[in-house]
């Protein structure tokens with residue numbers, strides 16, 4: 001064995017089975033591999049093929065990176081066969097069962113650890129049992145949340161100070177205390193774990209918090225220059241250990257990596273790129289609501305009308321509520337009238353590839369953290385349309401702290417699984433699109449700010465940049481913790 005192989009660290013990466021978690025985790029795994037760490041990514045049979053081509057490409061370029069498959073015990077947990085991703089859950093009752101199946105993965109994980117002797121594990125926050133497994137083997141475990149510093153700080157302040165108890169209605173605003181900026185929220189924006197204190201939610205949240213406190217630290221897909229005050233607050237005020245290593249999407253440098261990032265795109269990439277090539281710089285609005293949100297027919301109809309009224313060009317990724325045909329929500333003759341002006345993509349778009357095109361000048365987003373960070377990285381200002389989870393917090397970061405986006409005006413957090421109708425009317429949609437895509441002073445200022453952040457994002461991951469150096473520092477520290485070979 002040469003000395004390089006002898007000193008090579010071996011890491012297990014264990015993502016949660018949702019696109020918004022698997023995609024960045026695989027990017028992170030590839031980053032570690034590029035830093036000469038041997039990497040094993042644990043995926044289930046139906047999720048593995050989504051990433052296998054990318055991993056094969058990395059391997060043929062000389063990286064030591066592999067996928068290890070673990071069977072997902074859907075049937076044993078009372079779920080139908082073939083459920084291995086939260087995207088395909090169809091009722092709230094399936095959610096606790098999904099987590100029962102996940103918990104059953106602890107034993108197979110421990111078998112894998114016995115067999116392969118990894119030096120450390122990076123596991124998603126939704127897999128708290130992995131911390132216990134790592135503890136049994138005496139190796140460090142890092143948690144990946146999939147969110148930013150800002151959210152962690154807001155959430156902690158809400159938990160400690162409970163400022164929401166002092167308001168008289170769900171729509172009354174309150175200030176989140178003890179933060180670097182004045183952040184205002186309402187109870188309507190809360191995530192489910194605050195709103196619905198079921199036994200399942202409370203137990204899972206407690207397990208996750210406990211796992212985090214026992215972990216080696218947290219990996220954050222963000223960069224220092226984006227939210228310096230919150231990175232400091234998280235580490236120094238909250239006392240957590242964290243390494244910021246993002247934006248991890250920048251690991252995907254060429255077209256093929258950008259196209260094959262996640263699900264298979266429902267449109268040919270050359271077609272989209274050629275279509276965008278015909279447009280002026282910054283003239284196209286890209287609209288996408290992530291991998292899980294589905295929108296009601298009536299809301300999609302309002303969106304179509306609002307987009308048409310605005311007169312701006314757009315690329316629109318549409319995923320309807322279950323069993324609804326896309327065509328059925330479009331206003332009469334919409335597609336004909338929008339020919340050359342609007343491009344509709346059903347189901348899945350190569351998002352990073354589209355955002356990076358110079359013709360794209362705005363992003364209407366559901367505020368999933370990956371999407372926001374990808375928008376920032378591409379230097380594109382946003383229209384924020386949060387729906388569930390921590391998306392309202394992310395909206396606050398974009399509009400109240402960074403000031404690179406305009407709110408569409410959604411007031412209440414929704415369920416991702418049984419989405420209620422939200423009705424933002426076409427007039428409002430048309431207005432915010434015109435405001436963001438037009439040449440008004442406020443929009444110009446947002447474009448200027450987000451372009452600056454985009455430059456900083458790219459510098460952060462280059463050699464000597466803040467994220468690059470944090471990743472290096474982490475790897476060096478992990479080398480020091482390495483146990484002697486058995």
Ligand code: UDP
Nearest residue numbers: 020290291292347348349351368369370371
């Ligand atoms: N994504 C994509 N094409 C789509 C929808 C989503 O490439 O049509 C990617 C997007 O680039 C991001 C991830 O899927 O990396 C979605 O994560 P995010 O945190 O934005 O939202 P979530 O899906 O978790 O709600």
